[in-house]
Amino acid sequence: MKYVTEFREASLVQKTTQEIQRTVTQPWVLMEICGGQTHAIMRYGLDQMLPSQVELVHGPGCPVCVTSLELIDKALVIASQPEVIFTSFGDMLRVPGTGQDLFSVRANGGDVRVVYSPLDAVKIAQANPNCQVVFFAIGFETTAPANAMSVIQAKSLGLTNFSILASHVCVPPAIRAILGSPENRVQAFLAAGHVCAVMGYWQYLSISQEFNVPIVVTGFEPVDIAQGVLMAIRQLEQGRAEVENAYPRAVTLEGNRPAQTIIDQVFMTCDQKWRGIGTIPASGWCLKPEYSDFDAETRFQVQSIQTEESPVCIAGQILQGLKKPVDCPAFAVVCNPEHPLGATMVSSEGACAAYYSYGRQEVVEI
Amino acid sequence: MNSINKTTNKRIENGSNRNQEVIVDGAVCPLPLTHTKKIVMGHGGGGKMSQDLIKVTFLPPFDNPALRAGDDAGVVRTHANRETVISTDSHVVWPLFFPGGDIGKLAVCGTVNDIAMMGASPQYLTAGFILEEGLEVDILERIVASMKNSASEAGVQIVSGDTKVVQQGKVDGMFINTAGIGERPVSIHIGGSQAKPGDLVIVSGTVGDHGIAVLCARGDLGIESDITSDVAPLNGLVAAMLHASYLPKGGTGIHVLRDPTRGGLATSLNEIAAQSQVGILINEDAIPVQPAVMAACEMLGFDPLYIANEGKLIAIIAREYADLVLEVMRKTRYGEQSRIIGEVLGSPKGRVLMKTVIGSTRVVEVLSGEILPRIC
Numbered sequence: 001m002k003y004v005t006e007f008r009e010a011s012l013v014q015k016t017t018q019e020i021q022r023t024v025t026q027p028w029v030l031m032e033i034c035g036g037q038t039h040a041i042m043r044y045g046l047d048q049m050l051p052s053q054v055e056l057v058h059g060p061g062c063p064v065c066v067t068s069l070e071l072i073d074k075a076l077v078i079a080s081q082p083e084v085i086f087t088s089f090g091d092m093l094r095v096p097g098t099g100q101d102l103f104s105v106r107a108n109g110g111d112v113r114v115v116y117s118p119l120d121a122v123k124i125a126q127a128n129p130n131c132q133v134v135f136f137a138i139g140f141e142t143t144a145p146a147n148a149m150s151v152i153q154a155k156s157l158g159l160t161n162f163s164i165l166a167s168h169v170c171v172p173p174a175i176r177a178i179l180g181s182p183e184n185r186v187q188a189f190l191a192a193g194h195v196c197a198v199m200g201y202w203q204y205l206s207i208s209q210e211f212n213v214p215i216v217v218t219g220f221e222p223v224d225i226a227q228g229v230l231m232a233i234r235q236l237e238q239g240r241a242e243v244e245n246a247y248p249r250a251v252t253l254e255g256n257r258p259a260q261t262i263i264d265q266v267f268m269t270c271d272q273k274w275r276g277i278g279t280i281p282a283s284g285w286c287l288k289p290e291y292s293d294f295d296a297e298t299r300f301q302v303q304s305i306q307t308e309e310s311p312v313c314i315a316g317q318i319l320q321g322l323k324k325p326v327d328c329p330a331f332a333v334v335c336n337p338e339h340p341l342g343a344t345m346v347s348s349e350g351a352c353a354a355y356y357s358y359g360r361q362e363v364v365e366i
Numbered sequence: 367m368n369s370i371n372k373t374t375n376k377r378i379e380n381g382s383n384r385n386q387e388v389i390v391d392g393a394v395c396p397l398p399l400t401h402t403k404k405i406v407m408g409h410g411g412g413g414k415m416s417q418d419l420i421k422v423t424f425l426p427p428f429d430n431p432a433l434r435a436g437d438d439a440g441v442v443r444t445h446a447n448r449e450t451v452i453s454t455d456s457h458v459v460w461p462l463f464f465p466g467g468d469i470g471k472l473a474v475c476g477t478v479n480d481i482a483m484m485g486a487s488p489q490y491l492t493a494g495f496i497l498e499e500g501l502e503v504d505i506l507e508r509i510v511a512s513m514k515n516s517a518s519e520a521g522v523q524i525v526s527g528d529t530k531v532v533q534q535g536k537v538d539g540m541f542i543n544t545a546g547i548g549e550r551p552v553s554i555h556i557g558g559s560q561a562k563p564g565d566l567v568i569v570s571g572t573v574g575d576h577g578i579a580v581l582c583a584r585g586d587l588g589i590e591s592d593i594t595s596d597v598a599p600l601n602g603l604v605a606a607m608l609h610a611s612y613l614p615k616g617g618t619g620i621h622v623l624r625d626p627t628r629g630g631l632a633t634s635l636n637e638i639a640a641q642s643q644v645g646i647l648i649n650e651d652a653i654p655v656q657p658a659v660m661a662a663c664e665m666l667g668f669d670p671l672y673i674a675n676e677g678k679l680i681a682i683i684a685r686e687y688a689d690l691v692l693e694v695m696r697k698t699r700y701g702e703q704s705r706i707i708g709e710v711l712g713s714p715k716g717r718v719l720m721k722t723v724i725g726s727t728r729v730v731e732v733l734s735g736e737i738l739p740r741i742c
Contacts (some may be wrong), residue, residue: 001657001660001661001664004660004664008722008723008724009724010724010725013724013725014724042728043722043728044722044723044724044726044727044728045722045724045726045727045728046724048726048727049724049726094501103406103408104406104409106406107405107406109403116587116666123704143419222724224724336416338408338414340419340474352465356731358728358729358731
């Protein structure tokens with residue numbers, strides 16, 4: 001399959017990992033930002049092919065994992081109401097709130113539906129004028145344009161029965177938060193290719209300069225990730241700290257302008273709570289006042305719900321790259337995808353789920 | 367890698383306090399959630415949640431040797447030199463018609479295949495219909511005609527049936543249950559626990575076709591494709607394979623047969639590895655997947671290894687018979703694209719490993735809960 005197969009080519013991966021081997025002279029810690037990258041690294045066993053001096057730690061780029069407990073509790077309250085059709089991306093159904101998850105709401109008679117696009121939720125609202133249709137609008141910069149579009153579309157259709165429960169998060173403030181932490185170990189970042197496809201990578205130039213850290217925009221196939229690692233290691237070994245683009249087939253400096261315009265039209269910057277990490281200033285997007293009619297929080301009066309999570313859950317430390325899933329004594333013992341104890345085990349993009357699914361709980365030797 | 371492995375092993379050994387709260391640096395990891403109080407969709411997904419439900423809820427009260435074997439069909443000794451193989455399967459697929467098949471064809475083939483996977487020849491089926499009030503009779507007639515065609519092809523007769531009608535909205539058009547029996551000589555010991563180190567693993571064709579075909583037919587993904595379901599009766603293929611592998615002293619060189627339906631290839635191989643207490647190593651490069659199925663999986667974030675098949679089988683065969691059986695399989699209608707995809711190892715017991723396309727090795731896990739809507 002074009003644009004896929006050639007980026008999984010074993011000989012290319014091997015050539016690149018050999019080049020990494022030749023380049024590296026000392027230990028380095030790299031963070032891949034995106035859960036999709038973590039998943040690919042585990043799925044293809046790429047980390048096993050890297051020299052032992054290169055340590056990959058896993059970043060906060062799993063939208064399901066970082067959505068705050070408080071927001072999930074709000075979703076559960078809304079979804080449990082009669083006459084509500086609650087729509088969501090599939091992964092969110094399994095994320096536990098304080099007491100239950102959306103699957104349980106559905107098993108108890110709630111109308112909870114999985115959609116693959118927020119625009120499908122708008123269609124459901126059109127088809128069900130007597131129901132309130134709510135879309136759980138979570139995610140990074142990647143899902144924001146379509147989520148914004150659903151609001152624009154609902155407004156132009158004059159729909160009064162559609163709203164979104166919005167909690168958008170942005171990558172650059174998260175990188176700043178990680179770098180600003182006194183415990184930080186990360187020496188270079190593989191930036192998330194899909195986020196950069198939307199937003200471009202100009203936002204990372206100042207971060208790289210300010211913190212003197214290499215940032216390489218990286219794709220999701222094994223060849224892409226190996227290339228991103230090689231470019232980051234080269235910078236580290238040569239003492240450079242720049243933003244480089246290892247994913248030029250999808251990413252430009254300025255990004256996708258029309259998508260950015262749609263985001264700007266509907267959303268504005270706000271402080272955001274990240275599950276397991278806490279509030280990061282100016283790290284998210286919420287609806288602008290002119291679209292407040294589409295805000296599910298006000299429509300269903302759930303603003304007052306406040307949930308504090310345990311500050312010591314290891315999921316937060318995993319999301320910041322301070323610990324790895326196998327450092328948790330619960331991992332694969334009492335915590336697994338059927339019975340997740342924390343958000344990072346819930347989402348298929350979560351680091352714990354990636355470790356679990358690809359069998360990192362035990363020794364594999366052939 | 368080594369340091370990780372050491373750490374984890376230690377943790378796992380220490381983790382004997384299963385089901386107790388786990389202390390993480392003096393505090394409790396929040397949010398333990400189990401779905402033990404109510405049935406959720408994942409219990410029907412064919413993966414680990416389904417297996418747990420069987421183990422905890424069904425097996426203890428019904429316990430007997432045939433059920434305990436954990437195969438797709440129960441085997442009971444009824445004659446001095448023959449065994450009777452019994453299976454049942456309920457079908458709730460939506461939509462009722464999809465490219466390559468319909469609920470009726472699925473209902474006949476599902477039970478025929480479950481019996482064939484024990485190395486038995488299916489003979490008689492029963493069919494139970496649960497119909498929704500308001501269903502067009504014309505639709506029912508088309509489904510019944512399709513069942514007749516599949517039964518004729520498989521050489522089985524439907525000898526008993528039952529009909530119930532329920533209020534509108536209680537089922538999606540219709541649900542069908544089929545049950546069936548077949549026979550096999552006592553010299554055949556095919557079953558999930560018979561895989562042996564050194565055996566080779568064959569798959570009879572491309573994986574993931576059925577699940578993706580049904581998913582596209584539902585129309586809510588906005589994907590149009592020409593992927594058709596592979597639903598087919600496999601008893602003819604199995605008969606040819608048995609014929610090619612008879613041992614001089616009786617019996618067969620085929621050790622395990624399984625049709626990888628819900629949960630897909632990955633889940634079936636894991637079941638076999640657990641039942642036989644062996645390791646299975648497969649080669650990602652060797653697993654046949656149609657390009658269109660691969661493309662749909664890439665877009666939707668699915669792994670074809672976990673997608674349902676309804677006309678494919680996995681065969682685990684003594685190495686010396688593998689080439690012979692493979693040659694015969696490739697000459698049959700439903701086995702043209704058969705390939706050797708891996709081998710059985712002595713260890714790690716109960717585990718499936720895969721050599722990835724980039725040359726490293728990883729574990730292939732069981733499907734965990736629900737990944738797709740109702741597909742069979």
